[in-house]
Amino acid sequence: MMICKTNDEVELMRQSALLVSKTLTAVAQILKPGITTLSIDKMIGDFIGDHHASPSFLNYHGYPFNSCLSVNDVVVHGFPGKNELREGDIISVDIGVILNAWHGDHAYTFAIGDPGQAILQLIRVTKESLYKGIERAVAGNRVGDIGFAVQEHTEKKHGYGVVRELVGHGLGKNMHEDPQVPNYGKRGSGPKLKEGLVLAIEPMINLGKKEVYTEEDGWTVRTKDGKASVHFEHDVCVRKDKADILSDYSAIEKAEEANPHLVTTGKIVQPLT
Ligand code: MF3
């Protein structure tokens, strides 16, 4: 069942989404080589609590941390730990909150130092594909139009692997609502999008092949070929002519540019294609 939100509800969801954006901005300010992912997770939990919200991932189907911190070949659901970030690592930071009973759930991938041109390009293209998917999230279109746009840009144009096992989703008073939003699909297929539907659109794109596996811990998803994977996620509300992006990357991107330990995709010297 797809649950469309009223305008007032969408404004509450915007507050939830923006709290995640704010938390991601705080993360962008502290990232540097030598920091442990467990300390990042602790900061995330404290930050969310200080803003009168709770981390929605904690205890979700038994998930044991505040956030998912996925380094290099970890696709999603990486456990924070005592491992220190190193120069050349990339990290997907995925955060969920419940604020005033409404969920926010979004993610950003950072590069700690220079991961090399190929991975920087993967980051740039994955972020671009998120916006190409969002462009299709308008009333009257179908869910498959979003996935088609993401897949065209990443798999068809750049030869990257689009993860099949994990998908975006509806968002509301529950973290996962209908519909599922795959990052692949056929144009004009799937459920029809209606105004007021809030979606978490989240391309998970591999540098190499699309195949992934889950570790013994039951959560950590890695690429089978051991190559890097990138993840970006926005919360968007379906509207008539243009989707309304409830989350916001602008402050995160500013903090990323200002942090001397982070390499941004703007620093790609020569785009490969
Ligand atoms: N953003 C992810 C999702 O949409 C993270 C949730 S997994 C959790 O599914 F278990 F950590 F909550």
Ligand code: CO
């Ligand atoms: Co999500």
